[in-house]
Amino acid sequence: MLAIVSGHLLSQSSLANVTGTNHILAMLLGSGVRIGVNVFLILGVWFMVDAKFKAERIVRLYLEVFFYSVPITICMFLMGEAGGFRNVLQGMLPFFGRSVWFASAYISLIALSPFLNHFFTLPARTQRTLLAVLIILFCLVPTIPCSTPLDYLADFTWFCVVYLVIGIIKKENLLERLRGAKRFFLAGCAVYSALVGMRLVPTTQPIADYWIVNIKSLPNFLCAFLIFFGFLRLDFGVVKGINFAARSVFAVYIVHQTPAFIHYQWNVLCRADSFVNASPAVFAGVVVGISFAVFLVVSAVDFIRLRFLEPLYMASPPVKWICSRISSFYRQGPQEASAT
Numbered sequence: 001m002l003a004i005v006s007g008h009l010l011s012q013s014s015l016a017n018v019t020g021t022n023h024i025l026a027m028l029l030g031s032g033v034r035i036g037v038n039v040f041l042i043l044g045v046w047f048m049v050d051a052k053f054k055a056e057r058i059v060r061l062y063l064e065v066f067f068y069s070v071p072i073t074i075c076m077f078l079m080g081e082a083g084g085f086r087n088v089l090q091g092m093l094p095f096f097g098r099s100v101w102f103a104s105a106y107i108s109l110i111a112l113s114p115f116l117n118h119f120f121t122l123p124a125r126t127q128r129t130l131l132a133v134l135i136i137l138f139c140l141v142p143t144i145p146c147s148t149p150l151d152y153l154a155d156f157t158w159f160c161v162v163y164l165v166i167g168i169i170k171k172e173n174l175l176e177r178l179r180g181a182k183r184f185f186l187a188g189c190a191v192y193s194a195l196v197g198m199r200l201v202p203t204t205q206p207i208a209d210y211w212i213v214n215i216k217s218l219p220n221f222l223c224a225f226l227i228f229f230g231f232l233r234l235d236f237g238v239v240k241g242i243n244f245a246a247r248s249v250f251a252v253y254i255v256h257q258t259p260a261f262i263h264y265q266w267n268v269l270c271r272a273d274s275f276v277n278a279s280p281a282v283f284a285g286v287v288v289g290i291s292f293a294v295f296l297v298v299s300a301v302d303f304i305r306l307r308f309l310e311p312l313y314m315a316s317p318p319v320k321w322i323c324s325r326i327s328s329f330y331r332q333g334p335q336e337a338s339a340t
Contacts, residue, residue: 001036001040001249001252001253001295002291002292002295003032003033003035003036004032004033004036004037004040004253005252005256005291005294005295006029006030006032006033006287006288006290006291007029007030007031007032007033007034007036008033008256008257008262009030009266009270009272009287009290009291010026010029010030010287011030011033012262012263012266013266013267013270013272013273014266014267014272014273014276015266015272015275015276015283015287017276018276018283021280022276022278022280022283024200025280025283025284025287026283026287027196027199027200028196029284029287029288030287031192031195031196031199031212032192033212034212034213034214034215034220035192035212035220035223035224035227036224037102037215038162038215038220038221038223038224038225039224039227039228040102040249041106041159041162041215041224042162042166042224042225042228043228044106045109045162045163045166045167046166046170046228046232048109048110048113048163049113049117049163049166049167049170049171050170053110053113053114053330054327055323055324055326055327055330056314056323057110058107058110058111058326059314059319059322059323059326060310060314061103061106061107061110061250062095062107063310063313063314063319064250064251064254064305064310065094065095065100065103065104065107065254066094067305067309068251068254068255068258069091069092069094069099069100069254069258070091070092070094072091072255072258072260072261073087073088073090073091073092073258073259073260073261074091076091076260076261076264077260079264081260081263081264081268082260083259083260083262083263086259087099087259087260088260090259090260091258091259091260094254094258095107099257099258099259100253100254100257100258101155102253103250103253103254105155105156105159106159108156108159109156109159109160109163112160113163114330116160116163116164116167117167119164119167120167120168120171127168128168131164131165131168134161134164134165135161135165138157138158138161138216139161139216139217139218139221140218142214142216142217143211143214143216143217143218143219145206145207145210155215155216158215158216162221175229175232175233178229178233181229181230181231181232181233181234181235182230182234183230184226184229184230184233185226185227185229185230185231185234186230187226187230188222188223188224188225188226188227188228188229188230189227191219191222191223191226192223192227195208195211195212195219195223196208199212245295245299247302247306248295248298248299248302248303248306251298251299251301251302251305252294252295252298252299252302255294255298255301256294256298265294270290270293272286272290
């Protein structure tokens with residue numbers, strides 16, 4: 001999430017225009033934004049494929065999006081900083097219009113997961129054949145540069161493909177046969193370094209930009225998977241501080257990517273334009289410092305929400321009724337499909 005925040009800072013603010021050594025630093029610190037998206041997705045799916053479906057999770061995550069997106073948008077509108085009607089509309093309807101698109105796609109994936117799980121009941125040969133076709137269509141084909149990475153294969157379809165890929169890997173224990181966690185992590189870092197290097201060479205920059213921006217490209221997914229697998233196999237035990245901080249990563253994403261807040265956040269609150277011509281040391285420190293500051297401030301606010309507010313609204317009669325209706329729908333839908 002820190003990689004995602006720093007990447008957005010360096011692409012959505014005045015710091016996108018830096019030159020010289022600062023440009024090199026910006027490429028190094030800011031190229032992980034979409035790779036971070038894939039890491040975040042793989043991590044979530046790793047636990048989701050084995051988890052029992054709960055309607056409360058869909059409702060809880062959507063209300064978290066609503067909790068931050070709507071009040072922030074209203075505040076920006078009242079301050080005259082919303083940036084136009086479209087930003088206001090997307091903030092008031094946070095599940096639509098690719099405003100906080102990852103949140104929308106992730107919630108949609110949870111909603112679809114009980115149906116996707118039927119894939120794992122197919123014969124093993126059928127699973128592998130279908131998965132090979134999906135990888136060709138949704139990963140290898142999008143790796144070939146075209147006019148735009150936002151092609152006809154939407155990001156959400158990629159979420160479904162990753163769900164099936166990670167599901168097979170986990171259910172068949174394919175990673176248990178591999179050794180050398182540090183080598184895999186270092187290989188992921190090497191792929192990232194190669195992509196950054198390509199971005200610094202004018203002749204290869206367009207290709208590298210395309211691969212980094214497109215979460216469906218093979219280099220992007222390979223880099224994310226190697227980094228994830230390296231950490232997975234390191235097994236350094238339970239770190240309570242990391243687990244505590246991880247509770248708020250979703251909130252960090254929502255807050256810093258609410259459309260009406262983006263410009264005000266980077267260029268007014270953080271005064272990013274003041275550091276365009278800063279020395280390399282100051283520039284790097286500012287990027288890292290702002291990224292951590294955003295994370296810490298949002299986490300502090302989210303601690304209050306998790307501790308005092310979420311238990312109240314999740315226990316309210318309207319929310320409990322919505323959860324029960326969703327649960328009733330899924331008891332009829334996926335189970336009937338499985339029986340058929």
